[in-house]
Amino acid sequence: MDPLAALLDGVRARSAAFCQAILEPPWSLRISDGAPLALATTLRGHAWIVPGRGEPVLMRTGDVAIVKGPDPYTIGDDPATAPEIVVHAGNRLTTVDGVDVTDELRLGPRTSGRTPDGSAIVASGTYQVSGDVSERLLNALPEIVLVPRSDARSPIMELLAQEVDGEGPGQQVLLDRLLDLALLATLRAWFARPEAKAPGWYRAQSDPLIGPALRLIHDDPARSWTVALLAEKVGASRAAFARRFTTLVGEPPMAYLTGWRMALAADLLRSSDTTIDAVARYVGYANAFALSVAFKRVRGVSPSRHRTRV
Numbered sequence: 001m002d003p004l005a006a007l008l009d010g011v012r013a014r015s016a017a018f019c020q021a022i023l024e025p026p027w028s029l030r031i032s033d034g035a036p037l038a039l040a041t042t043l044r045g046h047a048w049i050v051p052g053r054g055e056p057v058l059m060r061t062g063d064v065a066i067v068k069g070p071d072p073y074t075i076g077d078d079p080a081t082a083p084e085i086v087v088h089a090g091n092r093l094t095t096v097d098g099v100d101v102t103d104e105l106r107l108g109p110r111t112s113g114r115t116p117d118g119s120a121i122v123a124s125g126t127y128q129v130s131g132d133v134s135e136r137l138l139n140a141l142p143e144i145v146l147v148p149r150s151d152a153r154s155p156i157m158e159l160l161a162q163e164v165d166g167e168g169p170g171q172q173v174l175l176d177r178l179l180d181l182a183l184l185a186t187l188r189a190w191f192a193r194p195e196a197k198a199p200g201w202y203r204a205q206s207d208p209l210i211g212p213a214l215r216l217i218h219d220d221p222a223r224s225w226t227v228a229l230l231a232e233k234v235g236a237s238r239a240a241f242a243r244r245f246t247t248l249v250g251e252p253p254m255a256y257l258t259g260w261r262m263a264l265a266a267d268l269l270r271s272s273d274t275t276i277d278a279v280a281r282y283v284g285y286a287n288a289f290a291l292s293v294a295f296k297r298v299r300g301v302s303p304s305r306h307r308t309r310v
Helices: 003-011 132-138 156-163 171-191 200-206 210-219 227-234 238-249 253-271 276-282 288-299 303-308
Strands: 017-023 028-031 037-044 047-050 057-059 064-068 073-076 085-088 092-095 111-113 120-127 144-147
Touching: 003 171, 003 200, 037 047, 037 057, 037 156, 037 171, 057 144, 064 171, 120 156, 120 171, 132 253, 144 171, 156 171, 200 210, 200 238, 210 227, 210 238, 210 253, 227 238, 227 253, 238 253, 253 276, 253 288, 253 303, 276 288, 276 303, 288 303
Parallel strands: 017 111, 028 085
Antiparallel strands: 017 120, 028 073, 037 064, 037 120, 047 057, 047 073, 064 144, 085 092
């Protein structure tokens, strides 16, 4: 498993919320659903995404955007248009004064608007993600990622939009999987752009020595890896491997391994009742004591304290 696949596994859609808005200028929506990650595209017309901080971003027809939450942001026909509708979790719609207008604006199971003939159509899906593994991916992204239609080169968003109003058997699962594919395609297209400043672990995946080493670490984090063993596995000298890994990834091999193990352990501690001893063995430590020493050194708290901390 490569690093991107490992990180995306933590943000896999599960009962994701989908929304398609049909709009006519002047229009503006305040997105206050608290979602950590949203994927959006304009199927018709254009839309300005206005973050709480930073400059507005124009999303033209066919462009795809990834927006990091959970802070509210605005999307409208013009950055200066004041919001008139607030979008809450579960696609609940209210006026800015708090009056619920969800039923009044419903045009379909997941489609809202005042008329089906609006000049702008914006489709989106949101992820309710959490955890340290997911955080590693989110930290690599700017507040708004915009991939132009010419670079997206994927029909997945169009297919997703076609399925948004469907109600057949397994519809939610189908939408979830399409959203996952759309996110993967968008991230790959974004990281390929020069302005993306892709993180070291992403750029290093294409390196003939470091790419395989990263996959070894992610495929089997519990193995007793050493710099010498990783170097041997990829056919390099220990010194040359360590130097190249640090240069490309931005940190030494053992620091990267420890960071990945700690992220996995942190998520397991929060998301399951697995014993600390079992978590320790899963991420490559002999017992709970060994994990506790490493975890406290890296995270500043013990595994048991991390598990119960709000």
